[in-house]
Amino acid sequence: MITWVVVVALIVLVAVIVLVGAWAFQTANRLDRLHVRYDLSWQALDGALARRAVVARAVAVEAYGGGPQGKRLAALADAAERAPRQAREAAENELSAALALVDPASLPLALVAELADAEARVLLARRFHNDAVRDTLALRERPAVRLLRLGGTAALPSYFEIAERAETSSSVVSRRVSARIVLLDEDGAVLLLCGSDPAAEDGSGSPAPRWWFTVGGAVQEGETLAQAAARELEEETGLRVEPAELIGPVWRRDAVIDFNASVIRSEEMFFIHRTRRFEPSPSGRTGLERAYIHGHRWCDATMIGELVAAGETVYPLQLSELLVEANALADARGGSPQRQLQSIR
Missing domain, CATH: 3.90.79.10 (Nucleoside Triphosphate Pyrophosphohydrolase)
Known part of the structure; x- marks a missing residue:
């Protein structure tokens, strides 16, 4: 009788180990996919921000010519493009604030459209990025995932928050x-x-x-x-x-x-x-x-x-x-x- 109890207990233990192992394997694979999605979303956001910086330099020339305001706007675009990840939000916010001061009426219609498109792409890319961060953190922060260290040594993803450009009163x-x-x-x-x-x-x-x-x-x-x-x-x-x-x-x-x-x-x-x-x-x-x-x-x-x-x-x-x-x-x-x-x- 005792032998059967031991056998049943061993079978249950093995089944539990197998189930936990299968769950851990699937969860680790899912985490890997989420981290890949996070990396790709950051690359897309980085590209959208870089394109906005290029457009901002064109805006600086068209709106201000060679004046001090134009040089400042171009310098802010350069700084945002070169800023390291930890300082990127502040640099991009400065650029957004400077772009908000530009009068769209001073720009060719095609450049107004290009700037609006660049900013819309940044907004969309930021949403995709922050969605990827949210989904990754939701799984990484589960107690069982942390206990078994299924996230490995990968750094925790971080949100990217910048202020959206204020609407202007221009009808352009x-x-x-x-x-x-x-x-x-x-x-x-x-x-x-x-x-x-x-x-x-x-x-x-x-x-x-x-x-x-x-x-x-x-x-x-x-x-x-x-x-x-x-x-x-x-x-x-x-x-x-x-x-x-x-x-x-x-x-x-x-x-x-x-x-x-x-x-x-x-x-x-x-x-x-x-x-x-x-x-x-x-x-x-x-x-x-x-x-x-x-x-x-x-x-x-x-x-x-x-x-x-x-x-x-x-x-x-x-x-x-x-x-x-x-x-x-x-x-x-x-x-x-x-x-x-x-x-x-």
């Missing part, structure tokens, strides 16, 4: 919130519209550069995001759906758009909806939409890849890799659990 850069729809057909393809910038026509007869984008547009006063998405869907395609039928918003994209001689800082919120494939109707489009929308295409991930390979731009930039998730959410409908809004490019 306008802000808007947009509701966009990833409209899927029964085979999982997404409806894309093809457009161009009306202000980019040079009168020579050659067409302006064209790009592909999802259905959607600006939220009007008094509308919810879902109401705006449903309205834009009907106006641009003729398809009428109830706002409650839309899934989302599931993604958010911050973009700076140089369109129709205006620079727009746009916060785009994406919904998902599945329907049977149909031929979109342009009858509800505005005059401007009729001028800049030239056609449409239902595209799967392969077709999107072919457009990109041919040198055409598709927005959002991650759309081909997001289609699998979009189709899964459309299939789940209301059965999927509440999910956190995800930032995309």
